[in-house]
Amino acid sequence: MSHFNDFNNAQVAKLPKHLKQFIVDQNYEKYTPIDQAVWRYVMRQNYSYLKNVAYYPYIKGLQRAGLSIEHIPDLQTMNDNLGKIGWGAVTVDGFIPPAAFMEYQAYRVLVIAADIRQINHIEYTPAPDIIHESAGHAPIIADTDYNNYLSYFGSIGAKAMFSAKDFELYEAIRKLSILKEAVDANDSEIAKSEKELRYINENMGEPSEMALLGRLHWWTVEYGLIGTLENPKIYGAGLLSSIGESASCMQRHVEKIWYNMDTINYAYDITKPQPQLFVTETFQNLIDVLETFANTMAFRVGGAESVMKAIDCKNVATAVYSSGLQVSGIFTDIGLNADDEVTFIKTTGVSALAFAGKQLENHGKDYHKDGFSSPVGRLKSSLKPLENSSDEEMELAGLYLGNKTNLTFESGITVAGKVNNILKRAEKIILITFEECTVTEGNGNVLFKPEWGIYDMAVGDKIVSVFNGAADKDAFEEITLVSLEKTQQIVYDDKTLKLHQFYKTVREIRESGDHLAKLPDIFDQLRTNHRQDWLCALEILELVYHKKIYHQLERDVLIYLELKAAREADHRKLINDGLHVIKNPVSQLVVE
Incomplete structure (x- = not known):
């Protein structure tokens, strides 16, 4: 992306390639005088009402984020101001995938939809717009505890496992939001799209990690209240930017509940006013709840259940061996022993190997284009994990260059072949490459044959972590430049x-x-x-x-x-x- 503009902002400059692809130009001149009047109307309403119910730094925060009541903010001014508190901002086209959204937060960059709501949706729009993102999220960024929560949430959200259904849901929401803001959309198209979204929503099955995190995000970042149950203040951006709901949410009929781990059981409906809202006493409490949930996630738990989540996801995920080796690809199979411990993992289609988030040389998806499979676990009758073996111990096990050897794992899998290469990283053995290799399961089922070429065997006692996406995203992901066409160009009569x-x-x-x-x-x-x-x-x-x-x-x-x-x-x-x-x-x- 040759013309990438980082607005002289350190956080924006740090963004990796796979995130830069979503950025579009703000095109400030496309805002019409009516758009500017809509911004001013909403901001005056917000200001008039929110000075009593918003969490204290809202108005100060507007100024600290480079926002004025009079004009739609321009990105350079916002970045000049946000840069002083270690944040940045970029504009994108409508909804972007949730994992990417989370990652931007981890990089301390606010994602702002470049469009502004039409005057006929002035109170609320289902589509992301510049009022929601900048007047909602930006003013509170100046609060250190809050912005720490936001970036920490991003780093955890970026690792959350999806289900295949989550991807369907994202596509359906994006489609509907574009339709609803389109000038020429007909009602039957919108109705059909709403029906599709409802159907997907009602048939989501067991919520994934991302869906559960989505709830925590919704009830805090978007719709959160802070203070006491009797007299809470608003800090959620969805409320701060909706002149309708910021008023109605304070009424008695909207139940106020303490925010804690139990909040995860409350689903939400993006199309309706909220029946209840959650109150936190402090922003630190948000971090504590998030931490408790993160401890249940696949990226911290590992093991069979986490690999199963990866198989369920039907999209690229990464499994990490205890040696530190990272395997990225679409997981399709898993071997288990009687104690439900992982004995074998397999990906199908393009895969890649990495260590500490950097792809290993010659182990990218061109090389592993037909998938990757490897045993997991200990060698039979060994006292310690193979990855921790010293050079002497490797020699004794027959693992030295040019030697023909025969390894048998506790699971019964055998690997027989000639040692071609041994790869070490950070004092651990992570990968052993064999020629003329045969890999067989205990029941005689052949997993790899010599004529298939070189066999790369991952080394590691356990799968310690599984997370969404590739380990080295910039090396793995196709950087498909997202079209610079806006969701819709309006021609005025x-x-x-x-x-x-x-x-x-x-x-x-x-x-x-x-x-x-x-x-x-x-x-x-x-x-x-x-x-x-x-x-x-x-x-x-x-x-x-x-x-x-x-x-x-x-x-x-x-x-x-x-x-x-x-x-x-x-x-x-x-x-x-x-x-x-x-x-x-x-x-x-x-x-x-």
């Missing part, structure tokens, strides 16, 4: 372009304090030709109300908006909330 011009002029009048005499004419045009619009009239009212001039215009606009609110159910709350903020202004720079 002349009428809409005229409306954009009115918004632009009103903003210029507000910012310069000049040319107020243009307002009556703009209002006239709105009333005649743009009857569906309500926000521009609201901005005109705000100007004349505070200037205390043009009393007739003020009365006309107010009556126009009050009638509109009475007649148009869709706009009622939006107009009334807008009027409330005009009549009860909050000084923009009050820092609580």
Whole structure:
């Protein structure tokens, strides 16, 4: 990616190739004057309401993250500001895969959707947008305990095992969110897509590690409350960026429950307001709960159950031998002894070997293109793991270059062949390569034949860890440049372009304090030709109300908006909330 822009931000510069592929340009000039007005409306609403219910650093945090109430943030300003607290930000196109999202967090980079919600979805949008990501997540990043939680969550989430169903669900959610924000989507397409999503959702089966972590993320990062059950404050970005739900969530009918390990049993529905919310006393408690859950995950537990999760996942995963050797590929088979200990693992299709997250030379997926299989466990009657053998002990076992030897494992698997190479890393033997090799199971079943070529035998007593994705992602993953096409390019007709011009002029009048005499004419045009619009009239009212001039215009606009609110159910709350903020202004720079 030759034109990669790291915004002079240390965290963004550190991103590996496989994460950079999701980044798109923000294209700041594509935001229309209406988009800017939508940002300002939501931020004024948030500010007016949240100053009482948000966790204390919200308003200060906005400024520390380089956000203003007046303008959609530009990425360079955000990075200049976030850089001071060890974070960065990039823009992406809509939903990205959950594992990638987690990894960005681990790298301390906020992922921001470049798009902004349309005015007809101003209160809430199911699609990620710049209001949610920047006005929701960014302001709290300045809190050290919180940002430690976020990056730690990312590092654990990136290792979480998926089920094949999770991938289906991700695709269905992405498809629906793009459809819902598309200008020309028809209702039957949306209905069909919603039905598909519901079906997948209802047939997920046993939740995977990623699904359970997804719940912890949802009830903390997105919908979390902090403080006491009686008087909690909001820190979840989903609430902070939804002017509808941030108000309704504080009401009695939404149950408040202490956040602990039990929260993992509560599934969530992305399309409905939350029936209950979870309160943590401190951000440290979030880290403690996460730690307790991480101790049950395959990347810390290893063993047969973890390899089974990898087989279930049907996607690339990595199994780690106790020697440190990492095997990446799609796992398809496992051998078990009577005590359910792993005796054998097998991948199918392109696979690779790595150590400490770096691919071993000549063991990439070109070389292991047809899969990899190897025994796991001890040699029969040996007193210690093979990986810990000294050079003398290796000689005694007949394991030296050029020697024909015959190894028998406790599991009954035998490996007979000529030693071609012995690979050591960090004082441990991790891989022995054989020529003219035959590998046989105890029951006589042949696992490898000499005519298949060179046999690489992994060395290790146990499988100590299994995690999602490849060990060396940059070496393993196809870096398919995600298309730079945006989810949707909107072409505006002349009428809409005229409306954009009115918004632009009103903003210029507000910012310069000049040319107020243009307002009556703009209002006239709105009333005649743009009857569906309500926000521009609201901005005109705000100007004349505070200037205390043009009393007739003020009365006309107010009556126009009050009638509109009475007649148009869709706009009622939006107009009334807008009027409330005009009549009860909050000084923009009050820092609580």
